[in-house]
Amino acid sequence: MATNTQIPVADRRVPVIAPGHSFSTIGEKISNIVLSRPVSLGWILGFLIVFSAMNILMMALGYLFIKGTGIWGINIPIGWGFAIVNFVWWIGIGHAGTLISAILCLLRQTWRNSINRFAEAMTLFAVSCAGIFPLAHTGRPWLAYWLFPYPNTMNYWPNFRSPLVWDVFAVSTYFTISLVFWFVGLIPDLASLRDRAESPLVQRIYGLLAMGWRGSARHWHRYETAYLLLAGLATPLVLSVHTVVSFDFAVGIVPGWHTTIFPPYFVAGAIYSGFAMVLCLAIPIRAIYGLQDFITMRHLENAAKVMLATGLIVGYGYGMEAFMGWYSGSQFDSFLLWNRLHGPYRLSYMALLACNILIPQVLWLKKFRVSTGWLWLVSFVVLVGMWLERFIIVVVSLSRDFLTSSFGMYYPTKWDWMTFAGTIGMFLTAMWLFVRILPMISIFELRTLLPESQVHEAAEVKQ
Amino acid sequence: MTITRPANDSPIYDSPIYGLMAEFDSAQELVAAAHKTHEAGYRKIDAYSPFPIEGLAEAIGFHKNNVALIVLIGGLIGGISAYALQYWVAAITYPVNIGGRPFHSWPSFIIVTFELTILFAGLSAAIGMIALNGLPMPYHPVFNVPEFAKASENKFFLIVFSSDPNYDAIRTRSFLAGLAPRMVAEVPS
Numbered sequence: 030m031a032t033n034t035q036i037p038v039a040d041r042r043v044p045v046i047a048p049g050h051s052f053s054t055i056g057e058k059i060s061n062i063v064l065s066r067p068v069s070l071g072w073i074l075g076f077l078i079v080f081s082a083m084n085i086l087m088m089a090l091g092y093l094f095i096k097g098t099g100i101w102g103i104n105i106p107i108g109w110g111f112a113i114v115n116f117v118w119w120i121g122i123g124h125a126g127t128l129i130s131a132i133l134c135l136l137r138q139t140w141r142n143s144i145n146r147f148a149e150a151m152t153l154f155a156v157s158c159a160g161i162f163p164l165a166h167t168g169r170p171w172l173a174y175w176l177f178p179y180p181n182t183m184n185y186w187p188n189f190r191s192p193l194v195w196d197v198f199a200v201s202t203y204f205t206i207s208l209v210f211w212f213v214g215l216i217p218d219l220a221s222l223r224d225r226a227e228s229p230l231v232q233r234i235y236g237l238l239a240m241g242w243r244g245s246a247r248h249w250h251r252y253e254t255a256y257l258l259l260a261g262l263a264t265p266l267v268l269s270v271h272t273v274v275s276f277d278f279a280v281g282i283v284p285g286w287h288t289t290i291f292p293p294y295f296v297a298g299a300i301y302s303g304f305a306m307v308l309c310l311a312i313p314i315r316a317i318y319g320l321q322d323f324i325t326m327r328h329l330e331n332a333a334k335v336m337l338a339t340g341l342i343v344g345y346g347y348g349m350e351a352f353m354g355w356y357s358g359s360q361f362d363s364f365l366l367w368n369r370l371h372g373p374y375r376l377s378y379m380a381l382l383a384c385n386i387l388i389p390q391v392l393w394l395k396k397f398r399v400s401t402g403w404l405w406l407v408s409f410v411v412l413v414g415m416w417l418e419r420f421i422i423v424v425v426s427l428s429r430d431f432l433t434s435s436f437g438m439y440y441p442t443k444w445d446w447m448t449f450a451g452t453i454g455m456f457l458t459a460m461w462l463f464v465r466i467l468p469m470i471s472i473f474e475l476r477t478l479l480p481e482s483q484v485h486e487a488a489e490v491k492q
Numbered sequence: 493m494t495i496t497r498p499a500n501d502s503p504i505y506d507s508p509i510y511g512l513m514a515e516f517d518s519a520q521e522l523v524a525a526a527h528k529t530h531e532a533g534y535r536k537i538d539a540y541s542p543f544p545i546e547g548l549a550e551a552i553g554f555h556k557n558n559v560a561l562i563v564l565i566g567g568l569i570g571g572i573s574a575y576a577l578q579y580w581v582a583a584i585t586y587p588v589n590i591g592g593r594p595f596h597s598w599p600s601f602i603i604v605t606f607e608l609t610i611l612f613a614g615l616s617a618a619i620g621m622i623a624l625n626g627l628p629m630p631y632h633p634v635f636n637v638p639e640f641a642k643a644s645e646n647k648f649f650l651i652v653f654s655s656d657p658n659y660d661a662i663r664t665r666s667f668l669a670g671l672a673p674r675m676v677a678e679v680p681s
Contacts, residue, residue, distance in 0.1 A: 052542060052646035178577060186586040189578045190593065190600040198607040206614040213618050221542070221644040240628035243635070244643050246526075246539040247557075248625045250549035254559040255621035259614055262563075266610045273603055473543040484523045484547055 045140045046478055047322035055323075055475050059468050060218075060225050062318050071317075072465070079457035086451020089444050090165060098168050100444045107427045107439040112166035114419045115449050117274055118302065119159035119456075120200065121295075121415065124267055125303020126152025127207060130214070131263035134256075140331060142474040143323045146218075147314070147463070148307050149211040154459040155306070156204045158452040163196070165448070192276040199273035206266055210259050213252075216242050217473040271299040278422065284361040285426035288353065294346030301339040301385075302415035304332050308408040312401045314464065323470050330398045336411065337392040343418075344386045361431060373438060374425050377417055384414025510633035510681035511653040512664050513640070514673035519545045522648035525671040526551035529650060532667060536656035540634070540649040562620035563613050570612025574605045633681045651679065 046055075093100060103110035126148040133141035164170045176197045178187050187194045219239035226232040242248070275295035278286035308329065315324040354366030369378045388410050397403045429436045463469065476482055516522045519541060526539050530553050537552050549555070582588075583595040593600075622628075634640050634651065643649050650673075652664050668676045 056542075056645055178581060184586075186581040188588060188590065189582055189604055190590055190597055195603040195607075198604045202607040202611040205611060209614055209618045213621070217543070217644070224641040224644045236630070240622065241630050241632055242627065242644075243632055243640075244540045244542060245625075246541065246545070246548045246552055247554050248627075249541070249544040250554055251557045251559050251621045251624050253544050254557055255563075255617045258560065258563050258617045262567075262610050262614045262617070266607075266614075269603070269606060269610075273607075276603075476543040482519055482543055482545070484519050484545055 045143065045325060045327060046475065047325060050322060050479065052476050052479065052481075055479075056221055056225065056472050058320075058322070059470050059472050059475075060222050063222060063465060063468055064226055064231065066465075068465070072461070076458070076461050079454050079461055082450060082454020083458045084451075084454070085447050086161075086455055089447040089451050090161070092444065093165055093448075094170070098166065100442060102439055102441045102445055104437060104439065106430065106435050106437045107424055109166075109423045109427060110439055111441050111445040111449060112162040113277075114416070114423050115452065116159050116162035116166075117295075117419045117423075118416045119155045119162070119452065120203075120274060121271060121299035121302045121419075122306045122412075123152040123155035123159065123203075123207070123303065124271060124296070124299035125307050126150070126155075127203075127210075127263050127267035128300050128303065129307070130210060131260040131267065134260040135264060139478055140328055142478055143325075143470055144307065144311060144328055144332075145474070146211075146214065146467075146471045147310065147460075147469045149207065149214065150460070150463045150467075150469070151303075151306060151310060152207050153204070153211060154456045154463075156200065156207065157459070158456050160200060160204070161452060162448075163200075192273070192280045195273045196277055199270045203266060203270045206259070206263055210263055213256060213259060214471060214474075215467065216240065217244065217252075218468045218471060220244065221472050222468065268296055271295045283426050283430050284359070284365040285350070285422065288350065290346055290349050290353075294343065294349075297339045297342035297346065298415060298418060301336060301343055302412055304336045304339070305408040305411035305415070308332050308336070308404055309412065310460065312405045312408075314469070316401070318464070318469075320470065323475060326399055329401065329404055330395075333392050333398040333404055333407075336408070337389060340385060340389045340392075340411070347382070347386065364429070365426065368429050369421065369425055372425065372429065374421065374428070378421055378425070381414055381417040381421055384410045385418060388414075508681050509654050509661065510636075510679040511651045511659075512661075512668055512676060513634065513637055513649055513651045513679050514668040514671060514676045515639055515642075516648040516650065516673050519548075519648060521672070522650060523548055523551050525650050525673070528671060529652065529667075533658050534652050534656050534664075536653040536659075538651050538653070540640070540643045540651070542644050542646060542648075558624065559617060559621050562624075563617045566616025566620070567609045567613030571605050571609035574608035575601055578604060633679050636680050637677045639675065639677065647674075 050058075101110055101112070103112070126145075129141050129148040130145040130152075134145070164173050167173055175181075175185075176187060176194065216239060219235050220242035223232055223235040223239050226235055272292040272295065275291035279288060279291040281287060311324055311329065311332075315321055351366055354362045357363075369375070389407055391397045391403070392407060397407065424439045428439060514525065516525060522539055522541060523545060526537070526548060529537050530551060535553060539548050539552055541548065578601040579596060582597070582601070587595045589595075634643075634649075639647065640649060650668070650671075652659060652668065656664075658664070665676055
């Protein structure tokens with residue numbers, strides 16, 4: 030951190046923290062949202078809505094467990110359907126949280142300190158939503174533990190050559206490490222809440238979670254090492270997770286799936302949709318809770334730029350897919366390209382190109398990057414577009430592959446839609462509770478951004 | 493500067509002293525005071541701050557921690573055991589011929605090996621850090637000082653433990669008072 034003491038000239042445009050804040054005002058502003066802000070009618074109404082949406086998921090899953098996956102629109106040839114579309118979409122959204130908390134931490138992008146906490150929470154909730162889909166898609170979710178290697182009376186072991194087994198390991202590791210990273214980041218802030226709380230019960234709850242953290246210099250020393258190492262470990266992990274997800278497709282021989290561009294193109298797409306979700310959440314949250322001092326326009330603009338860049342990588346991916354469809358000379362690959370443009374799902378493909386490639390180009394203009402309304406709208410469009418991308422990849426490729434006799438169509442049923450809408454409800458319910466229960470911005474990391482946290486003398490003593 | 497101690501009728505007054513604590517207003521003052529205390533020969537000392545301060549651990553004479561070593565060991569255990577498990581399953585105990593691939597098809601084993609390396613290393617980092625810090629520790633004597641509630645807010649504290657060989661109730665107190673703190677308090681254990 031000693032190297033960060035001088036704020037670079039380029040960073041002086043819009044500050045990461047609005048001027049006039051001190052160690053205590055930061056703590057006060059963030060922890061008061063949790064500790065003393067009254068529960069508003071708007072929060073309760075919103076919670077009722079998102080909680081009802083979550084209960085749609087419970088109904089959809091309950092009926093699924095009674096009847097089986099026949100209630101979904103899946104069929105042969107399209108055996109994956111919404112379950113895998115939504116799985117890939119949700120897990121992709123989670124990636125932005127890890128990118129912000131781990132990769133930007135390693136790159137010393139200190140502006141990430143204001144948004145990493147809730148982006149990590151978003152990761153956890155998104156991965157939880159993602160996990161539901163493959164579990165439900167197994168058809169017998171109560172036997173899902175068979176995917177793990179454990180000694181059993183059936184004398185059976187999983188096939189480690191299967192991408193679906195890789196997926197189990199990648200996603201469960203991702204969830205665990207995200208949770209650990211998030212919790213480690215929370216410990217000092219939980220101690221802060223413990224010390225600020227007035228009610229003994231609240232004190233006790235945060236005290237239990239803070240585990241007796243007291244901010245000792247020795248503890249901080251180990252803490253910083255552990256945090257940095259976790260960031261270093263999470264960085265290759267997050268890149269590997271969507272790579273492994275893309276292997277679910279790329280290892281198969283279906284046209285449109287069997288390409289080497291899939292891993293980088295999936296990772297870029299994941300970060301693209303993840304930043305879109307970060308913006309979709311951050312823009313209303315900062316307005317409602319008055320956090321414009323900590324989540325400044327600079328954060329939103331930076332996120333918009335990341336979105337623009339990853340969107341262009343995704344665009345390159347589409348271009349390469351089209352190019353290879355023509356250049357490979359494979360009739361199946363060129364048919365896939367024709368089928369996307371002219372087949373029964375052409376409208377989805379056109380919408381995809383509009384949402385992911387065309388519309389986000391407005392972010393080149395500063396006017397759109399600094400207008401929260403426009404930015405929110407573009408982010409929402411990107412979320413829709415990235416969902417369509419997974420729909421195109423899963424459904425169009427499976428609906429018409431090698432044999433015309435096995436062509437088919439996929440129509441989602443109301444249960445598909447209910448499950449999808451339900452996971453959005455579950456995600457928002459978790460977010461709704463999170464903003465009122467835990468500090469949504471990292472208090473101690475924000476404090477390290479204040480100039481008075483930097484000790485110049487320490488450097489002099491060493492010399 | 494004020495010198496506080498528990499009131500005479502306080503039940504903790506008779507308990508042995510855990511150390512002497514000085515409170516400072518800024519990170520810079522704390523680091524300077526920590527340096528001086530260490531230079532004065534005190535070794536059993538600690539400093540508390542609401543956020544990590546560059547150079548503070550070094551100032552109290554704590555230079556190296558073992559978290560990285562634990563992470564390395566954890567990662568190695570995770571990676572080696574993951575690969576060994578897959579080899580044992582796929583080549584020894586449950587060999588299945590899939591498309592004529594060799595039983596020991598190592599490229600397919602890399603992913604699970606990688607994931608479990610990360611999983612074990614990451615868990616080692618978190619659990620190792622928490623365990624080396626001696627947490628969870630619901631009770632600690634420093635919390636007996638009421639002002640210490642600000643240690644997670646905007647105040648900075650330095651403590652000399654009574655177990656330090658140079659500790660002397662009078663001399664240590666006047667030494668700490670000479671560092672221009674906001675206050676010096678006895679910490680009952």
